[in-house]
Structure formats: structure tokens, C-alpha cells
Amino acid sequence: MLMKAALMETLLEKFYKNHQILHKESFMLNQQNMKIFTQSWRPYSTLQLKGLVAMVRYNSESSWLFELTSVAIAKAGFLVCAIDLQGHGYSDGLAGHIPNIEPIVSDCIQFFDSIKVDHPKLPAFIYGESLGGAIAILVCLKQKREWNGLILNGLMWEISAKFKPTWPLEKLLPVAAFLAPIWKIVISKPLASKSYKEWKRKLVVKNPNRKAPGKPPMATALELLRVSEYVRRHCHELEVTMLMVHGEDDVVCVYRSARFVYESAASEDKILKFSKYVASVDW
Structure with missing residues (x-):
């Protein structure tokens, strides 16, 4: 196990060297005295x-697949940073x-x-x-005028009706979350085959830190539904410069929902671009 970890570390060092990237990782103690794993990437020079890019992804560690995006942005001349959210990756917290x-x-x-x-x-x-x-939207709503720009890739704030839990499960969720908050539940139909392009699925499987796909705990499922409703009600308050990219063929992160946020936002400078690809998802 130690030899495997040492090999991975050596390969990572070669990877960063080949791309001329300086990488740093550490732990941050948050307000709840939990250790939160953090990372940053930047070009040698x-x-x-050109700027700072803060990366946010739910239900995934900031390394491996997501790190490829971070490194690509760093190679373009940016300082990039990211964290593993509570209960994910190397951060403290009950899984998910x-x-x-x-x-x-x-x-x-x-x-x-x-x-x-x-x-x-x-x-x-x-x-x-x-x-x-x-x-990221919630961060911008709390920190109005403190960000120069918001970038949303395959935004998911509302899950497609095709993948929502069947009735009456959704209606009973508040009661279930109160009685058994950490009991895991099928919040949606299987999404694995729709979540990534084929080459990404193969890469995800090779992740040495990969955990078996899990169902979200009851309390998490309920909170995600609450967040969705909050975004719907408050996205019109967004004033930050915004770039949104979304896949027209995305059957999970519905592009009509992305358009709703785009059209609702009060941002004076905003761009929405659709493309023919299926974005990755977090569920």
C-alpha cells in the first residue's frame, strides 16, 4: 500500500513537472474545527x-478528474484553488x-x-x-461584488423530472430525513451511464481513491432539494459578470434550468453558450 502511494506521488510530480505547474496541498481548520483538504495550482512563472480561479464541485474530491480542469486553467496563466467539501475526499465529515x-x-x-x-x-x-x-451561486449571493466573475459549467440546480424519485418518496422526504437523517436513499434513477463521456468513465474507474457509488443520506437529499428551491427564488439577485456553458444533449442537468438562471440574473455582462456534449454530474 505504501509502495503504491509512493508511486502515485512520483507520477504526480512528473505530471506537474511536464505541465510546468506548481502544486500545493494542505489542511484548513474550519469554523467547526474540522480539517478541510485544500489544493492550489499555478504556472511556474x-x-x-492573469487572475485567481476558485473551483467548486459537489460529491467529488478536488483531485483526479476535476484536477485536470484545474491544471488546464493554471496552464492558461491562472492561480487555481479548490477544496474537498465536508464528507468528501480527504476532508473530515460523515461521507456525503x-x-x-x-x-x-x-x-x-x-x-x-x-x-x-x-x-x-x-x-x-x-x-x-x-x-x-x-x-458557487450561493457564495456569490453571500459575497456580492467580491467576485469579478462567475463561471458555471453544466449547472445543476434542478434535476430532470426523468430522474426524480417516484411519488410519494419525494413528498415523504422531510419526515424520513428527520427520523433517519443518515439513512441512504435512492434520490434518483441510475445516472452513471449519463454522467460522463466514455473516456471520462474509464478515467473515473482508475481513480485510486475512488469509492463505490453511494446513495445520498436522507438529510442530504432533502437539503439539496431545498438548495434548488433557494436558487430558483434568488438567482435574480446575481449581479456578477457571468459565463455559462451547458450541453444541449445533457439529459440530467437540464439546459432549460441553466437558461432560467441566465435570464433571471441581474448581471449586466452575461453569456450563455450551449454545446453538443453531455456534462458530468454529481449525483
């Missing part, structure tokens, strides 16, 4: 950094258990602010993918 989204948002703000303080002259952008986009 920091003399001409998020009865309240507020501590998650607070963790993001705490870490991202610490990076911004060290680089006050860099324009700061927040990137959210799938359900991480909903979290």
Missing part, C-alpha cells in the same frame, strides 16, 4: 498571473452527509478569501461545475 449547506458555503468562503488576501491585485473568478455551480 507567477510574474504574469450534508444536512445544512451553509457550513459548506462558509468553508469555501474561508479558504477562497485566504487566497484572495495573499493576492489582492488579481481579479478573482469562481468556477462551479454541476451541483458545484449551485454552491
